[in-house]
Amino acid sequence: MSTPPQTQGRVTVRTLRTMRHDQQPITMLTAYDFPTAEILDAAGVDVLLVGDSLGMVVAGHPDTLSVTVEQMIYHGEMVARAARRAMVVIDLPFPEGSRRPQRTLDVAAKILKATSAQAVKLEGGVEQAERIACLVGAGIPVMGHIGLQPQSVHVDGGYGVKRDVDAIVADAEAIEQAGAFAIVIECVSREIGRAVTGALTVPTIGIGAGPDVSGQVLVTHDLIGLYGGHRAKFVRRLADVRGEMRRAAEEFVGAVQSRDYPNDGESFR
Numbered sequence: 001m002s003t004p005p006q007t008q009g010r011v012t013v014r015t016l017r018t019m020r021h022d023q024q025p026i027t028m029l030t031a032y033d034f035p036t037a038e039i040l041d042a043a044g045v046d047v048l049l050v051g052d053s054l055g056m057v058v059a060g061h062p063d064t065l066s067v068t069v070e071q072m073i074y075h076g077e078m079v080a081r082a083a084r085r086a087m088v089v090i091d092l093p094f095p096e097g098s099r100r101p102q103r104t105l106d107v108a109a110k111i112l113k114a115t116s117a118q119a120v121k122l123e124g125g126v127e128q129a130e131r132i133a134c135l136v137g138a139g140i141p142v143m144g145h146i147g148l149q150p151q152s153v154h155v156d157g158g159y160g161v162k163r164d165v166d167a168i169v170a171d172a173e174a175i176e177q178a179g180a181f182a183i184v185i186e187c188v189s190r191e192i193g194r195a196v197t198g199a200l201t202v203p204t205i206g207i208g209a210g211p212d213v214s215g216q217v218l219v220t221h222d223l224i225g226l227y228g229g230h231r232a233k234f235v236r237r238l239a240d241v242r243g244e245m246r247r248a249a250e251e252f253v254g255a256v257q258s259r260d261y262p263n264d265g266e267s268f269r
């Protein structure tokens with residue numbers, strides 16, 4: 001029997017497992033819209049994360065807490081429609097990841113049905129094991145997220161580095177056992193990133209977790225210099241899209257004000 005068309009060439013949970021096994025680094029970037037997803041997919045990014053970071057870098061809020069299920073569906077559908085090869089993972093927004101397992105399952109199923117994405121991501125450790133097992137048992141692939149958990153920013157009192165190695169390893173082991181296919185580790189020392197990866201068989205994807213993990217994720221708006229807010233130590237900025245956009249807008253303003261735009265070639269006859 002031939003492979004069904006929707007999985008041909010697509011990065012799947014099996015691909016990520018094999019990449020970890022073969023020690024081939026996994027790449028993941030956030031995407032919130034069609035053109036960005038098209039570009040990142042064509043660039044060979046393995047996983048596109050429709051992160052609830054969109055509340056900060058797209059909507060301009062100070063944290064991710066205001067993001068709704070409807071917004072995740074709106075953005076997730078655009079990204080999933082653009083992605084040809086990359087796996088598309090959608091964040092379960094606050095507080096959907098903390099509801100009764102059946103309610104979390106209903107919301108995750110609604111998101112995947114409406115967007116055609118492949119998986120959801122859920123923040124939290126030991127306390128999420130039952131919910132993750134419920135989703136996985138119903139056929140929904142779940143990516144975990146431990147270490148710094150932005151949805152808990154007010155409980156934690158800020159976005160600091162997480163240092164309790166025993167608690168973080170226990171979180172990782174609990175959600176791996178519950179069936180998570182990969183785990184994001186955010187803002188921990190490189191030693192903790194290595195310890196968690198060594199304790200697991202599923203891929204670990206680090207953001208500010210050092211190099212000794214199975215892959216790396218960044219928020220695309222940080223990578224390309226579009227976000228104007230706080231820049232964390234681990235961010236590598238590889239473009240200045242904010243500067244370039246400003247330059248183009250200023251040039252447009254100047255051209256219109258000086259009546260240089262539109263010229264004859266840019267006008268209909």
Ligand code: KIV
Nearest residue numbers: 030051052053184217
């Ligand atoms: O929402 C997001 O973009 C994330 C990444 C920081 C991993 O969860």
